[in-house]
Amino acid sequence: MDEFQEILQDFLVESFELIEQLDQDLVELENTPEDLELLNGIFRVAHTIKGASSFLNFDVLTHLTHHMEDILNKARHGEIVLNAEIMDVVLESIDLMKALLHKIRDTSSDAGIDVAECVVKLDKISGGDGKVEIPVAKATPITEPTPAKEEASVDEDEPDYENMDPDEIEAEIERLLNKRQDEDKAKRAAKIAAGESVPEAPPEPDAVEPEKKPEPTPEPEPEPTSAPVPVAPRAAPARASEDDDAKAAAPAKRAPATVEQTIRVDVKRLDHLMNLIGELVLAKNRLIKINVDVEERYEGEEFLEELNQVVSIVSLVTTDLQIAVMKTRMLPIGKVFNKFPRMIRDLTRELNKKMELEIHGEDTELDKSIVEEIGDPLVHIIRNSCDHGIEMPDVRVAAGKPESGTVILKAYNEGNHIVIQIDDDGKGLDTEMLKNKSLDKGVITEKEADSMTEKEAFALIFKPGFSTAASVTSVSGRGVGMDVVKTNIEKLNGIIDIESEVGKGTSIKLKIPLTLAIIQALLVGVQEEHYAIPLASVLETVRISREEIYTVENRSVMRLRDDVLSLVHIGDIFEVERILDGSEHAYVVVLGLGASKLGLIVDSLVGQEEIVIKSLGDYLTGIEGIAGATIRGDGGVTLIVDVAALMHMAKGVKATALVERGGGASASKEKTKASDYTIMIVDDSKTDRMIMRKSLEPLGVTLVEASDGQEALNILKQGEKNFDAMLIDIEMPRMDGYTLATEIKKYNRYKNLPLIAVTSRTGKSDRMRGVESGMVEYITKPYSADYLSSVVQRNVNFKSEFL
């Protein structure tokens, strides 16, 4: 049974691939009906699927493909000319075939889909009377020797077949083989006579040959056990000759060599490999960071050179490895593009328009997961172009354009992105019409409409509930399609760009990152937190000063060259508590996604890094604005910004960004008793702290001690207490008094906190430094207790009634 499953899997994978090819070829064939090469190729596909399905006992599928093959065979021999009507039926039967294959994939059986109607149609075309046997009855050996033979060889294994006389079967096989060989000989003779060079390779030998393999392999298995010796060796050559027939002789001999070139690999394994590479990239980042640290610490040591070399090699190889593994996951976009010729053809007939599709760059490769996601958006865009873009033939002629419209679909690489461009030469987008329409539908307000740029107006087509078609057709106009495009492309971190000229046509560009798992990101800092923004969504970064930010209707905006860019502070979106006040300058990361732009204000730009996207796990999925997390070189976790969600969230955020906050949190509460005053003593000497404590204790104020600058800063950061003043020693380990003062003054809420230096340094320059770093008083040791007390009282506005 396992073996059967394995064969079945192979069969399905192969069939789906073949059918994809088939669709495209058939449409092409309609345009060039006399292309014999193409026709042969198509016939082979139908034949292969028929052969394999009959071997696997899928009678309905065999039945259908058999009749399809009949038509193709006749066309191949010039008995039928393939016109549009015939093509419709053939294409319909291919759709049925797909349905059957899906059914087989899901249920391992092809029962339940009615093919009778289609078969009748097929049969009529091929010249039959329309009376077709029901699928269960196998095709008679005379018309269809191959499946019968295969069935026989399979059936010999089945117990209920045992009562049949083996001699009978053998005789039948032998008769069929002989017949077949004769036919083949005749055919080949005819071909040679017709001037077709036999050894010439068919159109896509590489594509077809490996696929052929599963078909002959399983076949010999039952024979050695059941069939008498003389038959076995003859069966194989017969099979080979059949292949010859199908492939115009030559490739059969080459087949074994080419088979080795490719291996089918389970996608799961590739995913696993990709995950491992991800871990490796993280480890590499970490190694680089450690290397930098070590370099700083052991500057000039000899082993550094060696370490450096190793680190560079590891990082180089990791990068190469990553690219190599990424490439194994790459698929040509042609896989998606293939279905469009068929779609355009169907649309042409459905809409009574004349259209042609040109495809360029179908070899461009991108990650499998993206290939899977990109299909739907493209379908919608192309349908939209056909339905709304391309005009009716008479309108086109009247406008002086060629009667037949053209849709150009192309893909190409641009840096770390792939660009998919869909151009049509239709009527183009009329911004006024778009605006009016949106107003009618209530998608935008009048005010918005007036201030809209051309690009923004184009982007209206992606609004949910919007449709430019006057009437809803089955093709488009239900106002859901283009909305889906936007969401899907944004999901892939892609950017949509629309250009259009009325009367000339429209061009839609989709810019999509090559891969999803490992991305380049811009790391930004806000307060003490870091966030990673996918670089694909970053258009540019600018450094601005506060004066460049304007507030319009409670929203921050800035002028960026000729555009007005709305701004939002990352801290407002992610609820970052802003203790530390930034300088006069801020950085704006200009984000672009789909067709919209947003300026994100951050405190600092940390740099660009390669990051591996990790999920936050089930517990934290769906956090708005967060796409995932990554592990940084220092082992910490950094969150990755979901740019699409962030843009959405930005709409609801008020412009608190960079608006000065008066007073700050330190606005001291009303003091009701002496112990409400809190003073911190920072000194590394325990004795000195004791002396200060003794001096201040009589006041009854609360005293907190810290033994160095770092500790003091930590106490402040915790923010558990509101301090009214600080007594700071200058010379301390870890962080000295000046540095501490400078650090404290960076915090908005401690801007007005009186800092009193208590030191034995008496030099003028020391005093100057103290003032520069933000100290308000300078007490030199030794001092009297009363003096210290009075200075403190003055600085904290100590109420005299507490004395």
Added chain:
Amino acid sequence: MSEKLKQIINKQAKQSEELSIDHSEDIVQLVGFVIGEEEYAVPILSIQEIIKPISWTRVPQTPKYILGVFNLRGSVIPLIDLRTKFGLGSKKHNEETRFFVLKEGDDVAGFVIDRLTMALRISKKNIGPAPDTMAGDGSLIDGVGKQEDRILTILKVNKLLERDF
């Protein structure tokens, strides 16, 4: 030395064997920990590991009891403060604070606890149901275990790991 060690290991192995044979049906192995004043416990098999506090990253748009996420050997794991979750108000982490990494199926999360007590075996008959007022599907409490003079609140791991916001 190694001889002695072997003996001890053998003895322990034997003991645990006896125990598991005799009482495998009605003995539950738990790990106890303290949050605030109360002692709680979870089944030992649901614990992936217990680690000392490490740094974590805040995740915005989450309830206050979710401290954020931390890196556990390459996996990003949510960190939940049980004090805040139980309405006790946060406390500074100290020497005894631990991260409890609990796992059930694919769900993994870290929980901050005040102090670890001990691993204990408790017979099923000593476990009473949760108080009526606290019982039900929505409750975090699985039951109340009694051992000597102690009372342990046994928590439902699946409930702890369930997202409730």
